[in-house]
Each structure stands twice: as C-alpha cells, then as structure tokens.
Amino acid sequence: MTKTLYNVDICVIGAGSAGLSVASGAAQLGRSVVLFEAEDMGGDCLNTGCVPSKAMIAAGKAAHAQTAGKVFGIKPVKPKVDFEAVKAHVKGVIETIAPVDSQERFEGLGCTVIREYARFKDTKTIESDTTEVIAKRFVIATGSRASAPPIPGLSETPYLTNENIFTVDSLPKHLLVIGAGPIGLELGQAFRRLGSDVTIIDVSEPLGRSEPEHAKVLVKALEEEGVTFRAPVTTKAVRKSENGVEIELESGEILSGSHLLVAAGRKPSVSGLNLEAANVQYDKRGIEVDPDLRTSNKRIYAAGDVAKDMGGLTHAAGHHASALIKNFYFMPPALGRLLAKATTDRMPAAIYSEPELGSIGLTEAQARKDHGDVKVVHWAFDENDRAIAERNTQGGLKIVATPKGKILGASCVGEGAGDIIQLISLAMANGIKIRGLTAFISPYPTRSEIVKRAAGSWYTDALFSPKTKKLAGFFAKFH
Numbered sequence: 001m002t003k004t005l006y007n008v009d010i011c012v013i014g015a016g017s018a019g020l021s022v023a024s025g026a027a028q029l030g031r032s033v034v035l036f037e038a039e040d041m042g043g044d045c046l047n048t049g050c051v052p053s054k055a056m057i058a059a060g061k062a063a064h065a066q067t068a069g070k071v072f073g074i075k076p077v078k079p080k081v082d083f084e085a086v087k088a089h090v091k092g093v094i095e096t097i098a099p100v101d102s103q104e105r106f107e108g109l110g111c112t113v114i115r116e117y118a119r120f121k122d123t124k125t126i127e128s129d130t131t132e133v134i135a136k137r138f139v140i141a142t143g144s145r146a147s148a149p150p151i152p153g154l155s156e157t158p159y160l161t162n163e164n165i166f167t168v169d170s171l172p173k174h175l176l177v178i179g180a181g182p183i184g185l186e187l188g189q190a191f192r193r194l195g196s197d198v199t200i201i202d203v204s205e206p207l208g209r210s211e212p213e214h215a216k217v218l219v220k221a222l223e224e225e226g227v228t229f230r231a232p233v234t235t236k237a238v239r240k241s242e243n244g245v246e247i248e249l250e251s252g253e254i255l256s257g258s259h260l261l262v263a264a265g266r267k268p269s270v271s272g273l274n275l276e277a278a279n280v281q282y283d284k285r286g287i288e289v290d291p292d293l294r295t296s297n298k299r300i301y302a303a304g305d306v307a308k309d310m311g312g313l314t315h316a317a318g319h320h321a322s323a324l325i326k327n328f329y330f331m332p333p334a335l336g337r338l339l340a341k342a343t344t345d346r347m348p349a350a351i352y353s354e355p356e357l358g359s360i361g362l363t364e365a366q367a368r369k370d371h372g373d374v375k376v377v378h379w380a381f382d383e384n385d386r387a388i389a390e391r392n393t394q395g396g397l398k399i400v401a402t403p404k405g406k407i408l409g410a411s412c413v414g415e416g417a418g419d420i421i422q423l424i425s426l427a428m429a430n431g432i433k434i435r436g437l438t439a440f441i442s443p444y445p446t447r448s449e450i451v452k453r454a455a456g457s458w459y460t461d462a463l464f465s466p467k468t469k470k471l472a473g474f475f476a477k478f479h
C-alpha cells in the first residue's frame with residue numbers, strides 16, 4: 001500500500017495533556033501539524049486518570065456527607081449507592097469534557113489527526129500503517145501506563161488498574177490496593193465511601209515523598225473512615241483465590257479481597273516507538289531529555305509523562321508544552337535552549353482526598369539538606385474561624401523559607417489544600433517572599449487566610465518584642 005506522505009513543521013505523537021497542548025499551540029500559530037493518537041483523544045487524564053478519578057471522588061464525597069451530619073444536628077443515614085449510576089456519572093463527566101480534546105476540534109484548529117500507532121522509521125521520519133511524516137520537529141508525548149511491580153504471582157492474578165477500575169462490573173466488596181501513593185489514597189477513600197472495604201499496602205511509608213506529618217494526617221483520616229493500611233510491608237506473593245484475590249505478606253499475614261487494584265507507579269510508553277531508529281536515548285524511567293526537553297536527536301523532543309523524571313502530572317505536561325512552544329516559535333534557537341527550560345523547582349501537586357494534601361517545592365527535610373539554615377512557619381486550621389465553623393479543623397499549612405524569607409517550599413493538609421497551595425505557587429513564581437504573603441487583604445472568614453497567618457507568624461516575635469513595645473510607647477506620646 002502506498003502511504004500518504006506529509007512534510008510538516010511539527011509532528012506530535014500522542015494526544016494527551018502534553019501532545020494536545022503542543023499541537024493546539026503550534027496550529028494556532030499557523031504551523032502545519034500532524035498529530036498521531038492510537039487510542040482515545042485526551043489520553044490518560046481525560047479517560048482513565050484525573051477526570052474519572054475526581055468524578056469518582058465527588059460521588060464518594062456525596063455518599064460520605066450523608067453519614068457525617070451528626071455534629072451539625074443532622075441525623076446520619078447509611079447511603080444507598082447505585083454503583084451503575086455512579087459509573088454513569090463518571091462517564092458523563094468524561095463525555096462533557098471530551099469535545100475540548102476531540103479530533104473534530106483539533107481538525108478545526110488545522111491539525112491533521114491520524115488515529116494510528118506511530119513509530120520512527122529513521123532519524124527524520126515517523127510512520128504509521130497508512131502514513132509517513134517528515135517534520136522539522138517531532139514531539140513524543142506518548143505518556144505512561146500503570147507499572148506492574150515484580151511481585152510473584154501478579155502476572156497470573158486478575159487485577160485492576162486506572163484503565164479499568166472506573167468501568168469495573170460491580171462495586172468491589174473488598175478492594176485490596178497495592179500502592180499508597182496519590183492513586184491508591186484517592187481511589188481507596190472514594191471506594192470506601194461508596195461502600196467497599198478497602199485495604200492499602202505499600203513497601204514504604206504512605207506518601208513517602210510528602211511532608212511526613214501531613215502524610216500522617218491524611219492516613220489517619222482515611223483510617224478513621226475505615227480504610228486499613230499495611231505499610232511498610234513486603235509482599236511475598238499475590239494469587240487468585242476462591243472469592244477473589246489474596247496478598248501474602250512477608251510476615252505471613254494473608255489479606256483477602258474481592259478485587260485488587262495495582263497503583264504502584266507508572267512506566268513510560270516507549271515500546272513500539274522504534275526509538276533506536278531515531279537515535280533517541282531512553283531507559284525504563286523514560287526518554288532522556290535536556291532541560292529544554294530536547295532528546296539525543298536534536299529535532300526530536302519529549303514532553304509529559306514520557307520525559308524521564310519530568311512528568312507525572314497534567315499541569316507538568318502543560319508546562320512542558322508551553323516551554324516547547326516558547327522555544328520553537330518565540331525565541332531564536334540558541335536563546336530558546338537557554339530560556340525555554342521546562343525544569344522547575346516550583347511544580348505544585350495536590351492529592352484530592354479528604355483532607356486534601358497540597359505541596360510545592362522542598363519539604364523541610366529536603367530544604368535543611370540543601371540549604372542548611374532554614375526557617376519554618378506553621379498555621380493550623382484549628383485556629384481558622386471558617387474551619388471551626390465548618391467543624392473541619394484537621395491539618396494546617398507549613399511554609400519553609402531561607403532566613404531572608406525566600407520561599408523554598410510549602411505543604412498544606414486539610415480541606416481546600418490544593419487551592420491554598422496556589423497562593424504559594426503564585427508567590428514562588430513571582431519571587432514574592434514571606435513578607436509579600438502578609439501584604440494582602442484576605443477575606444474573612446476563608447480557609448486561605450491561613451496563608452497570611454502562617455506568613456505573619458514569621459514576624460510575631462519581632463513585632464511584640466520589648467524593643468517594639470518601647471517604640472510604640474514613644475510614638476504614642478505624640479498622639
């Protein structure tokens with residue numbers, strides 16, 4: 001069969017968060033674009049990641065609210081969960097957002113969209129079953145998939161991942177989860193609230209990369225809702241059992257469940273791309289890239305989850321796409337390499353459990369290791385009037401800064417933590433120091449007042465010291 005040949009400015013492989021943002025940016029700047037997508041437009045975030053998980057979390061939250069009114073004088077009731085209707089809600093949310101990522105929309109922007117697997121033919125050409133594309137630049141944005149940890153028996157045991165849990169036949173009676181990371185905790189809590197028993201295991205402490213005291217608040221909250229944790233533990237084997245599945249721990253304990261969810265990290269989607277033919281270096285953590293996302297082949301770039309040690313979040317993929325568009329179309333080549341870097345020490349993240357856990361930059365331990373002398377300020381929600389009124393006072397905010405007030409990182413656990421961390425993200429992105437976080441008026445009563453209070457506590461000792469009291473006394477004489 002003769003293949004259709006395109007010669008374009010930019011060829012993007014993968015129509016997920018990273019690929020779509022690059023393709024739409026380039027097309028809207030009048031560049032010729034070919035976009036390959038082998039599966040669903042929108043990739044992981046829309047179809048099997050952020051969107052369905054947040055929709056499932058919302059359903060769990062609605063169920064939980066029916067059990068949690070006693071403190072307000074409202075009689076708790078056991079929620080009646082229609083799991084088929086919950087799944088229909090999740091599907092409906094995906095369908096509502098899908099047009100923004102659709103083939104029609106991208107063709108409308110001027111992209112040529114080819115719904116086939118793409119692989120490199122040589123250093124300058126990519127091909128699929130029907131098409132061959134030569135491009136000035138290629139962007140590999142093929143994302144990642146759930147990785148299967150090397151646990152004996154796992155490959156012979158039926159298990160769920162983020163790719164099929166949102167369409168699982170029935171509500172799991174007892175969901176066993178391998179991995180106490182963001183996926184394990186978000187979905188573990190959602191399924192618990194919808195009526196499943198849930199047991200989460202991990203080889204390490206849950207959320208090991210987060211601020212430890214904040215990770216503990218989150219784990220305790222889930223335990224109080226009935227989620228069981230076993231961590232850190234080593235898994236000896238996993239097997240199919242009469243009623244579902246069993247996990248055998250090194251300690252000899254056997255955990256039995258009806259379903260198993262594997263949420264133990266991701267592996268980059270590189271197989272099948274024939275990267276060797278394109279001279280693109282990669283390993284099991286992803287495609288090797290420079291800070292400007294350029295691979296070992298100077299006309300090929302990688303963005304999103306597939307870029308080694310750079311991805312993992314939808315907004316990181318979006319950040320990569322912005323850096324690429326800036327580099328390709330707003331800078332001369334040499335400057336672009338220097339000024340359009342996608343690396344940042346200010347990537348925020350949030351876990352959308354209840355309480356939420358938001359973070360940015362360094363934890364206190366990392367900051368002490370990297371910077372030696374650091375100063376830490378805290379404010380707890382039990383001193384926040386809105387949290388008290390809503391009887392939801394668990395958690396608080398912690399900000400880590402240099403002695404001169406440059407913010408190095410922050411962590412917030414509690415209701416709205418993801419939104420609260422936005423303020424710190426804004427400050428860090430604009431070089432605003434601790435002092436700047438005290439210099440705005442925060443509406444009362446909001447949970448985000450906690451930012452101003454934490455920052456204000458930096459000055460408490462100095463403000464009410466004997467020296468300032470003396471100064472205030474002196475000025476008072478003139479009034």
Ligand SMILES: Cc1cc2nc3c(=O)[nH]c(=O)nc-3n(C[C@H](O)[C@H](O)[C@H](O)COP(=O)(O)OP(=O)(O)OC[C@H]3O[C@@H](n4cnc5c(N)ncnc54)[C@H](O)[C@@H]3O)c2cc1C
Pocket residue numbers: 013014015016017018019036037038039040041042043044045046048049050051053116117118119141142143144162183269272273303304305306311312313314315316317352
């Ligand atoms: C359950 C879950 C919840 C999540 N929640 C959040 C969240 O709340 N917030 C957040 O920021 N992040 C979240 N994430 C992470 C987020 O989904 C990913 O970081 C993001 O989707 C990565 O985007 P990407 O463009 O790199 O890859 P993807 O979205 O995976 O897109 C890659 C696309 O490339 C296609 N493809 C692969 N190989 C080829 C090929 N050879 N030819 C053609 N097409 C190909 C794939 O089919 C896919 O559509 C979550 C992830 C999961 C699993």
Ligand SMILES: NC(=O)c1ccc[n+]([C@@H]2O[C@H](COP(=O)([O-])OP(=O)(O)OC[C@H]3O[C@@H](n4cnc5c(N)ncnc54)[C@H](O)[C@@H]3O)[C@@H](O)[C@H]2O)c1
Pocket residue numbers: 149150151178179180181182183184186201202203204205206207208235263264265266311312313349350351352
């Ligand atoms: N709210 C969000 O932003 C959000 C939500 C979900 C997922 N995500 C992203 O999706 C990606 C995947 O999330 P994840 O939770 O799968 O990954 P993760 O890597 O963050 O966590 C995986 C967990 O599995 C554990 N683990 C690994 N091997 C194990 C084994 N053999 N036995 C027991 N435990 C084991 C690890 O110790 C770790 O705690 C991440 O990049 C994450 O940032 C983000």
